[in-house]
Amino acid sequence: MKARGWAVGVDFGGTSVRLGLIARDGRIRRRRRLVSRELGTPAEFVARLSEAIRALTRAQGFDPSRLAGLCVGAPGPVDSERGVVHELVNVPGWRRVPLAEQLERRLRCRCLVDNDVNLFTLGEWRFGAGRGAGQLIGITLGTGVGGGLVCEGALYRGASGAAGEVGHMLVDPRGRRCGCGQRGCLEGQIGTRAILARGRSALRHRRGILARLARQANGAMSAPLIRRAAYLGDPDARRVWTDVGRWLGLGLANLVHLLNPDRIVIGGGLSHSWRLFAPTAMAVLRERTFPIAAGAVQVVRGRLGDDAGMLGGAALVWGTLQHAAGE
Amino acid sequence: MKARGWAVGVDFGGTSVRLGLIARDGRIRRRRRLVSRELGTPAEFVARLSEAIRALTRAQGFDPSRLAGLCVGAPGPVDSERGVVHELVNVPGWRRVPLAEQLERRLRCRCLVDNDVNLFTLGEWRFGAGRGAGQLIGITLGTGVGGGLVCEGALYRGASGAAGEVGHMLVDPRGRRCGCGQRGCLEGQIGTRAILARGRSALRHRRGILARLARQANGAMSAPLIRRAAYLGDPDARRVWTDVGRWLGLGLANLVHLLNPDRIVIGGGLSHSWRLFAPTAMAVLRERTFPIAAGAVQVVRGRLGDDAGMLGGAALVWGTLQHAAGE
Numbered sequence: 135m136k137a138r139g140w141a142v143g144v145d146f147g148g149t150s151v152r153l154g155l156i157a158r159d160g161r162i163r164r165r166r167r168l169v170s171r172e173l174g175t176p177a178e179f180v181a182r183l184s185e186a187i188r189a190l191t192r193a194q195g196f197d198p199s200r201l202a203g204l205c206v207g208a209p210g211p212v213d214s215e216r217g218v219v220h221e222l223v224n225v226p227g228w229r230r231v232p233l234a235e236q237l238e239r240r241l242r243c244r245c246l247v248d249n250d251v252n253l254f255t256l257g258e259w260r261f262g263a264g265r266g267a268g269q270l271i272g273i274t275l276g277t278g279v280g281g282g283l284v285c286e287g288a289l290y291r292g293a294s295g296a297a298g299e300v301g302h303m304l305v306d307p308r309g310r311r312c313g314c315g316q317r318g319c320l321e322g323q324i325g326t327r328a329i330l331a332r333g334r335s336a337l338r339h340r341r342g343i344l345a346r347l348a349r350q351a352n353g354a355m356s357a358p359l360i361r362r363a364a365y366l367g368d369p370d371a372r373r374v375w376t377d378v379g380r381w382l383g384l385g386l387a388n389l390v391h392l393l394n395p396d397r398i399v400i401g402g403g404l405s406h407s408w409r410l411f412a413p414t415a416m417a418v419l420r421e422r423t424f425p426i427a428a429g430a431v432q433v434v435r436g437r438l439g440d441d442a443g444m445l446g447g448a449a450l451v452w453g454t455l456q457h458a459a460g461e
Numbered sequence: 462m463k464a465r466g467w468a469v470g471v472d473f474g475g476t477s478v479r480l481g482l483i484a485r486d487g488r489i490r491r492r493r494r495l496v497s498r499e500l501g502t503p504a505e506f507v508a509r510l511s512e513a514i515r516a517l518t519r520a521q522g523f524d525p526s527r528l529a530g531l532c533v534g535a536p537g538p539v540d541s542e543r544g545v546v547h548e549l550v551n552v553p554g555w556r557r558v559p560l561a562e563q564l565e566r567r568l569r570c571r572c573l574v575d576n577d578v579n580l581f582t583l584g585e586w587r588f589g590a591g592r593g594a595g596q597l598i599g600i601t602l603g604t605g606v607g608g609g610l611v612c613e614g615a616l617y618r619g620a621s622g623a624a625g626e627v628g629h630m631l632v633d634p635r636g637r638r639c640g641c642g643q644r645g646c647l648e649g650q651i652g653t654r655a656i657l658a659r660g661r662s663a664l665r666h667r668r669g670i671l672a673r674l675a676r677q678a679n680g681a682m683s684a685p686l687i688r689r690a691a692y693l694g695d696p697d698a699r700r701v702w703t704d705v706g707r708w709l710g711l712g713l714a715n716l717v718h719l720l721n722p723d724r725i726v727i728g729g730g731l732s733h734s735w736r737l738f739a740p741t742a743m744a745v746l747r748e749r750t751f752p753i754a755a756g757a758v759q760v761v762r763g764r765l766g767d768d769a770g771m772l773g774g775a776a777l778v779w780g781t782l783q784h785a786a787g788e
Contacts, residue, residue, distance in 0.1 A: 295721070304632060430619075430620040
């Protein structure tokens with residue numbers, strides 16, 4: 135395979151930075167993983183990431199300059215046209231970093247930068263559970279609740295690259311306080327923090343399964359623990375997930391009313407609890423929307439797991455190449 | 462001007478059907494108006510509408526077959542590809558009417574059918590307050606609260622033509638009952654029915670300006686009456702409009718979070734109270750959204766009044782003509 139047949143996708147997360155050397159059919163041939171908090175300042179990050187990318191392509195026998203391109207997904211708002219990271223909420227020191235330009239200078243290959251949830255959505259559209267969808271909404275459930283929109287195969291970014299903030303959509307004016315400072319955002323209702331708070335408040339029943347599991351974990355509450363307790367039949371733990379399903383269903387209903395998508399793909403760490411919240415979410419969605427729109431949408435779980443972002447990066451590289459070549 | 466330079470736009474409303482013979486620059490050269498409830502069955506409607514269109518073009522000296530095209534905006538869900546009206550909630554007897562085909566057979570010109578709020582939005586985009594916008598959201602405020610999306614000059618219709626249901630977006634799970642049967646839809650909170658209910662409950666203060674105006678109107682409550690009372694300083698009437706502003710602001714914030722538009726155009730009968738609700742709506746919008754998206758959007762009042770739908774119909778005729786010709 136010629137070097138131009140390869141792209142590198144980079145998923146820059148709060149915990150780790152994952153890199154993949156990806157073939158055009160979506161196969162990830164080689165991988166690397168860096169620990170985010172060891173990456174230092176943006177300048178040090180660029181140096182280490184460049185090194186890792188060079189190691190990745192050289193192991194395959196070519197120089198990074200011969201890649202079709204490279205795309206980094208960043209967990210925050212970006213200016214994808216200029217390849218600038220505006221800000222990373224969870225990584226200090228990142229403000230207006232011209233990441234694409236800096237990587238291009240070192241690697242001499244085309245570099246793109248986009249939002250991580252945009253790339254999750256594009257990855258699932260091209261290689262995963264979103265294949266063939268005309269109007270696709272991607273949602274990631276975790277500490278943050280993110281969204282991306284892919285319409286006829288192209289990312290919809292909005293007027294200033296900030297579209298898809300599904301997590302800050304209002305679902306309850308009297309709801310919980312969200313990290314953004316407002317009340318009743320979807321993220322405030324179903325993000326990991328809300329789930330842990332509900333789990334902790336359920337510990338008042340000190341004899342239940344959830345309480346026993348929490349004691350075994352030295353009192354540490356976690357989403358996997360609440361999941362396990364729910365599967366073991368703890369009613370409070372089950373209620374945590376049906377609550378998630380109810381609020382998620384209300385959020386999905388808003389999306390279906392507004393955008394009438396044909397598919398919604400749900401990923402992120404909390405999607406491991408899919409079977410515990412999805413039935414409630416689907417029931418609420420159907421109840422609150424009109425048959426003409428509800429009947430047109432499939433809500434599915436992502437298929438690519440943690441690789442979706444890297445694969446979306448590769449998809450963006452090839453998509454924009456085609457665009458540039460007028461294919 | 463050659464006949465092909467003309468389009469006919471038809472706005473099919475619950476009260477009246479308005480027709481315009483429209484030049485390419487958006488000038489409405491001739492108009493007709495029919496009373497909706499006198500139009501009978503769909504078949505009778507088609508016959509009378511065809512007659513009215515024929516009168517319109519003949520007055521200008523040509524036959525309808527020489528029009529660039531004709532577009533009807535209908536107040537309900539339509540299949541715009543096939544030109545079929547699915548259903549009109551407020552007009553009995555309309556179910557799956559192949560309106561475009563029936564009009565084409567009589568008039569021998571190209572006929573399009575679309576949703577009325579879609580055409581409002583397209584009209585404002587092409588000729589009114591939405592000119593030059595890349596991502597435009599149109600909202601009509603009245604008995605119903607409707608929405609339309611125009612992205613890079615093209616209507617976004619969604620997977621089954623049902624996109625843009627701004628009015629049924631949830632803003633308060635404990636809110637008022639909406640006509641759709643659900644609680645707390647934007648329409649349920651700020652549609653005309655909600656405004657009248659708030660006005661009536663304000664009549665408990667039997668000495669206020671609102672009460673006096675209502676007595677003068679023989680007890681009939683109306684949106685213009687509440688507007689007049691608010692302008693005259695009645696605090697309850699003012700609160701009705703600031704409540705509208707608050708809920709509208711929350712709805713706008715959701716739209717800005719999700720779609721990051723560069724402009725939102727607001728029309729419909731209730732937009733006459735713009736100055737009474739817009740300041741509150743704008744404050745809530747700014748408070749609830751991120752600067753990167755809030756700074757990108759202008760929220761403006763529609764400029765075309767009741768003509769927006771007709772003009773949007775004409776814009777659709779020319780837009781699809783260009784498309785067909787590959788211009």
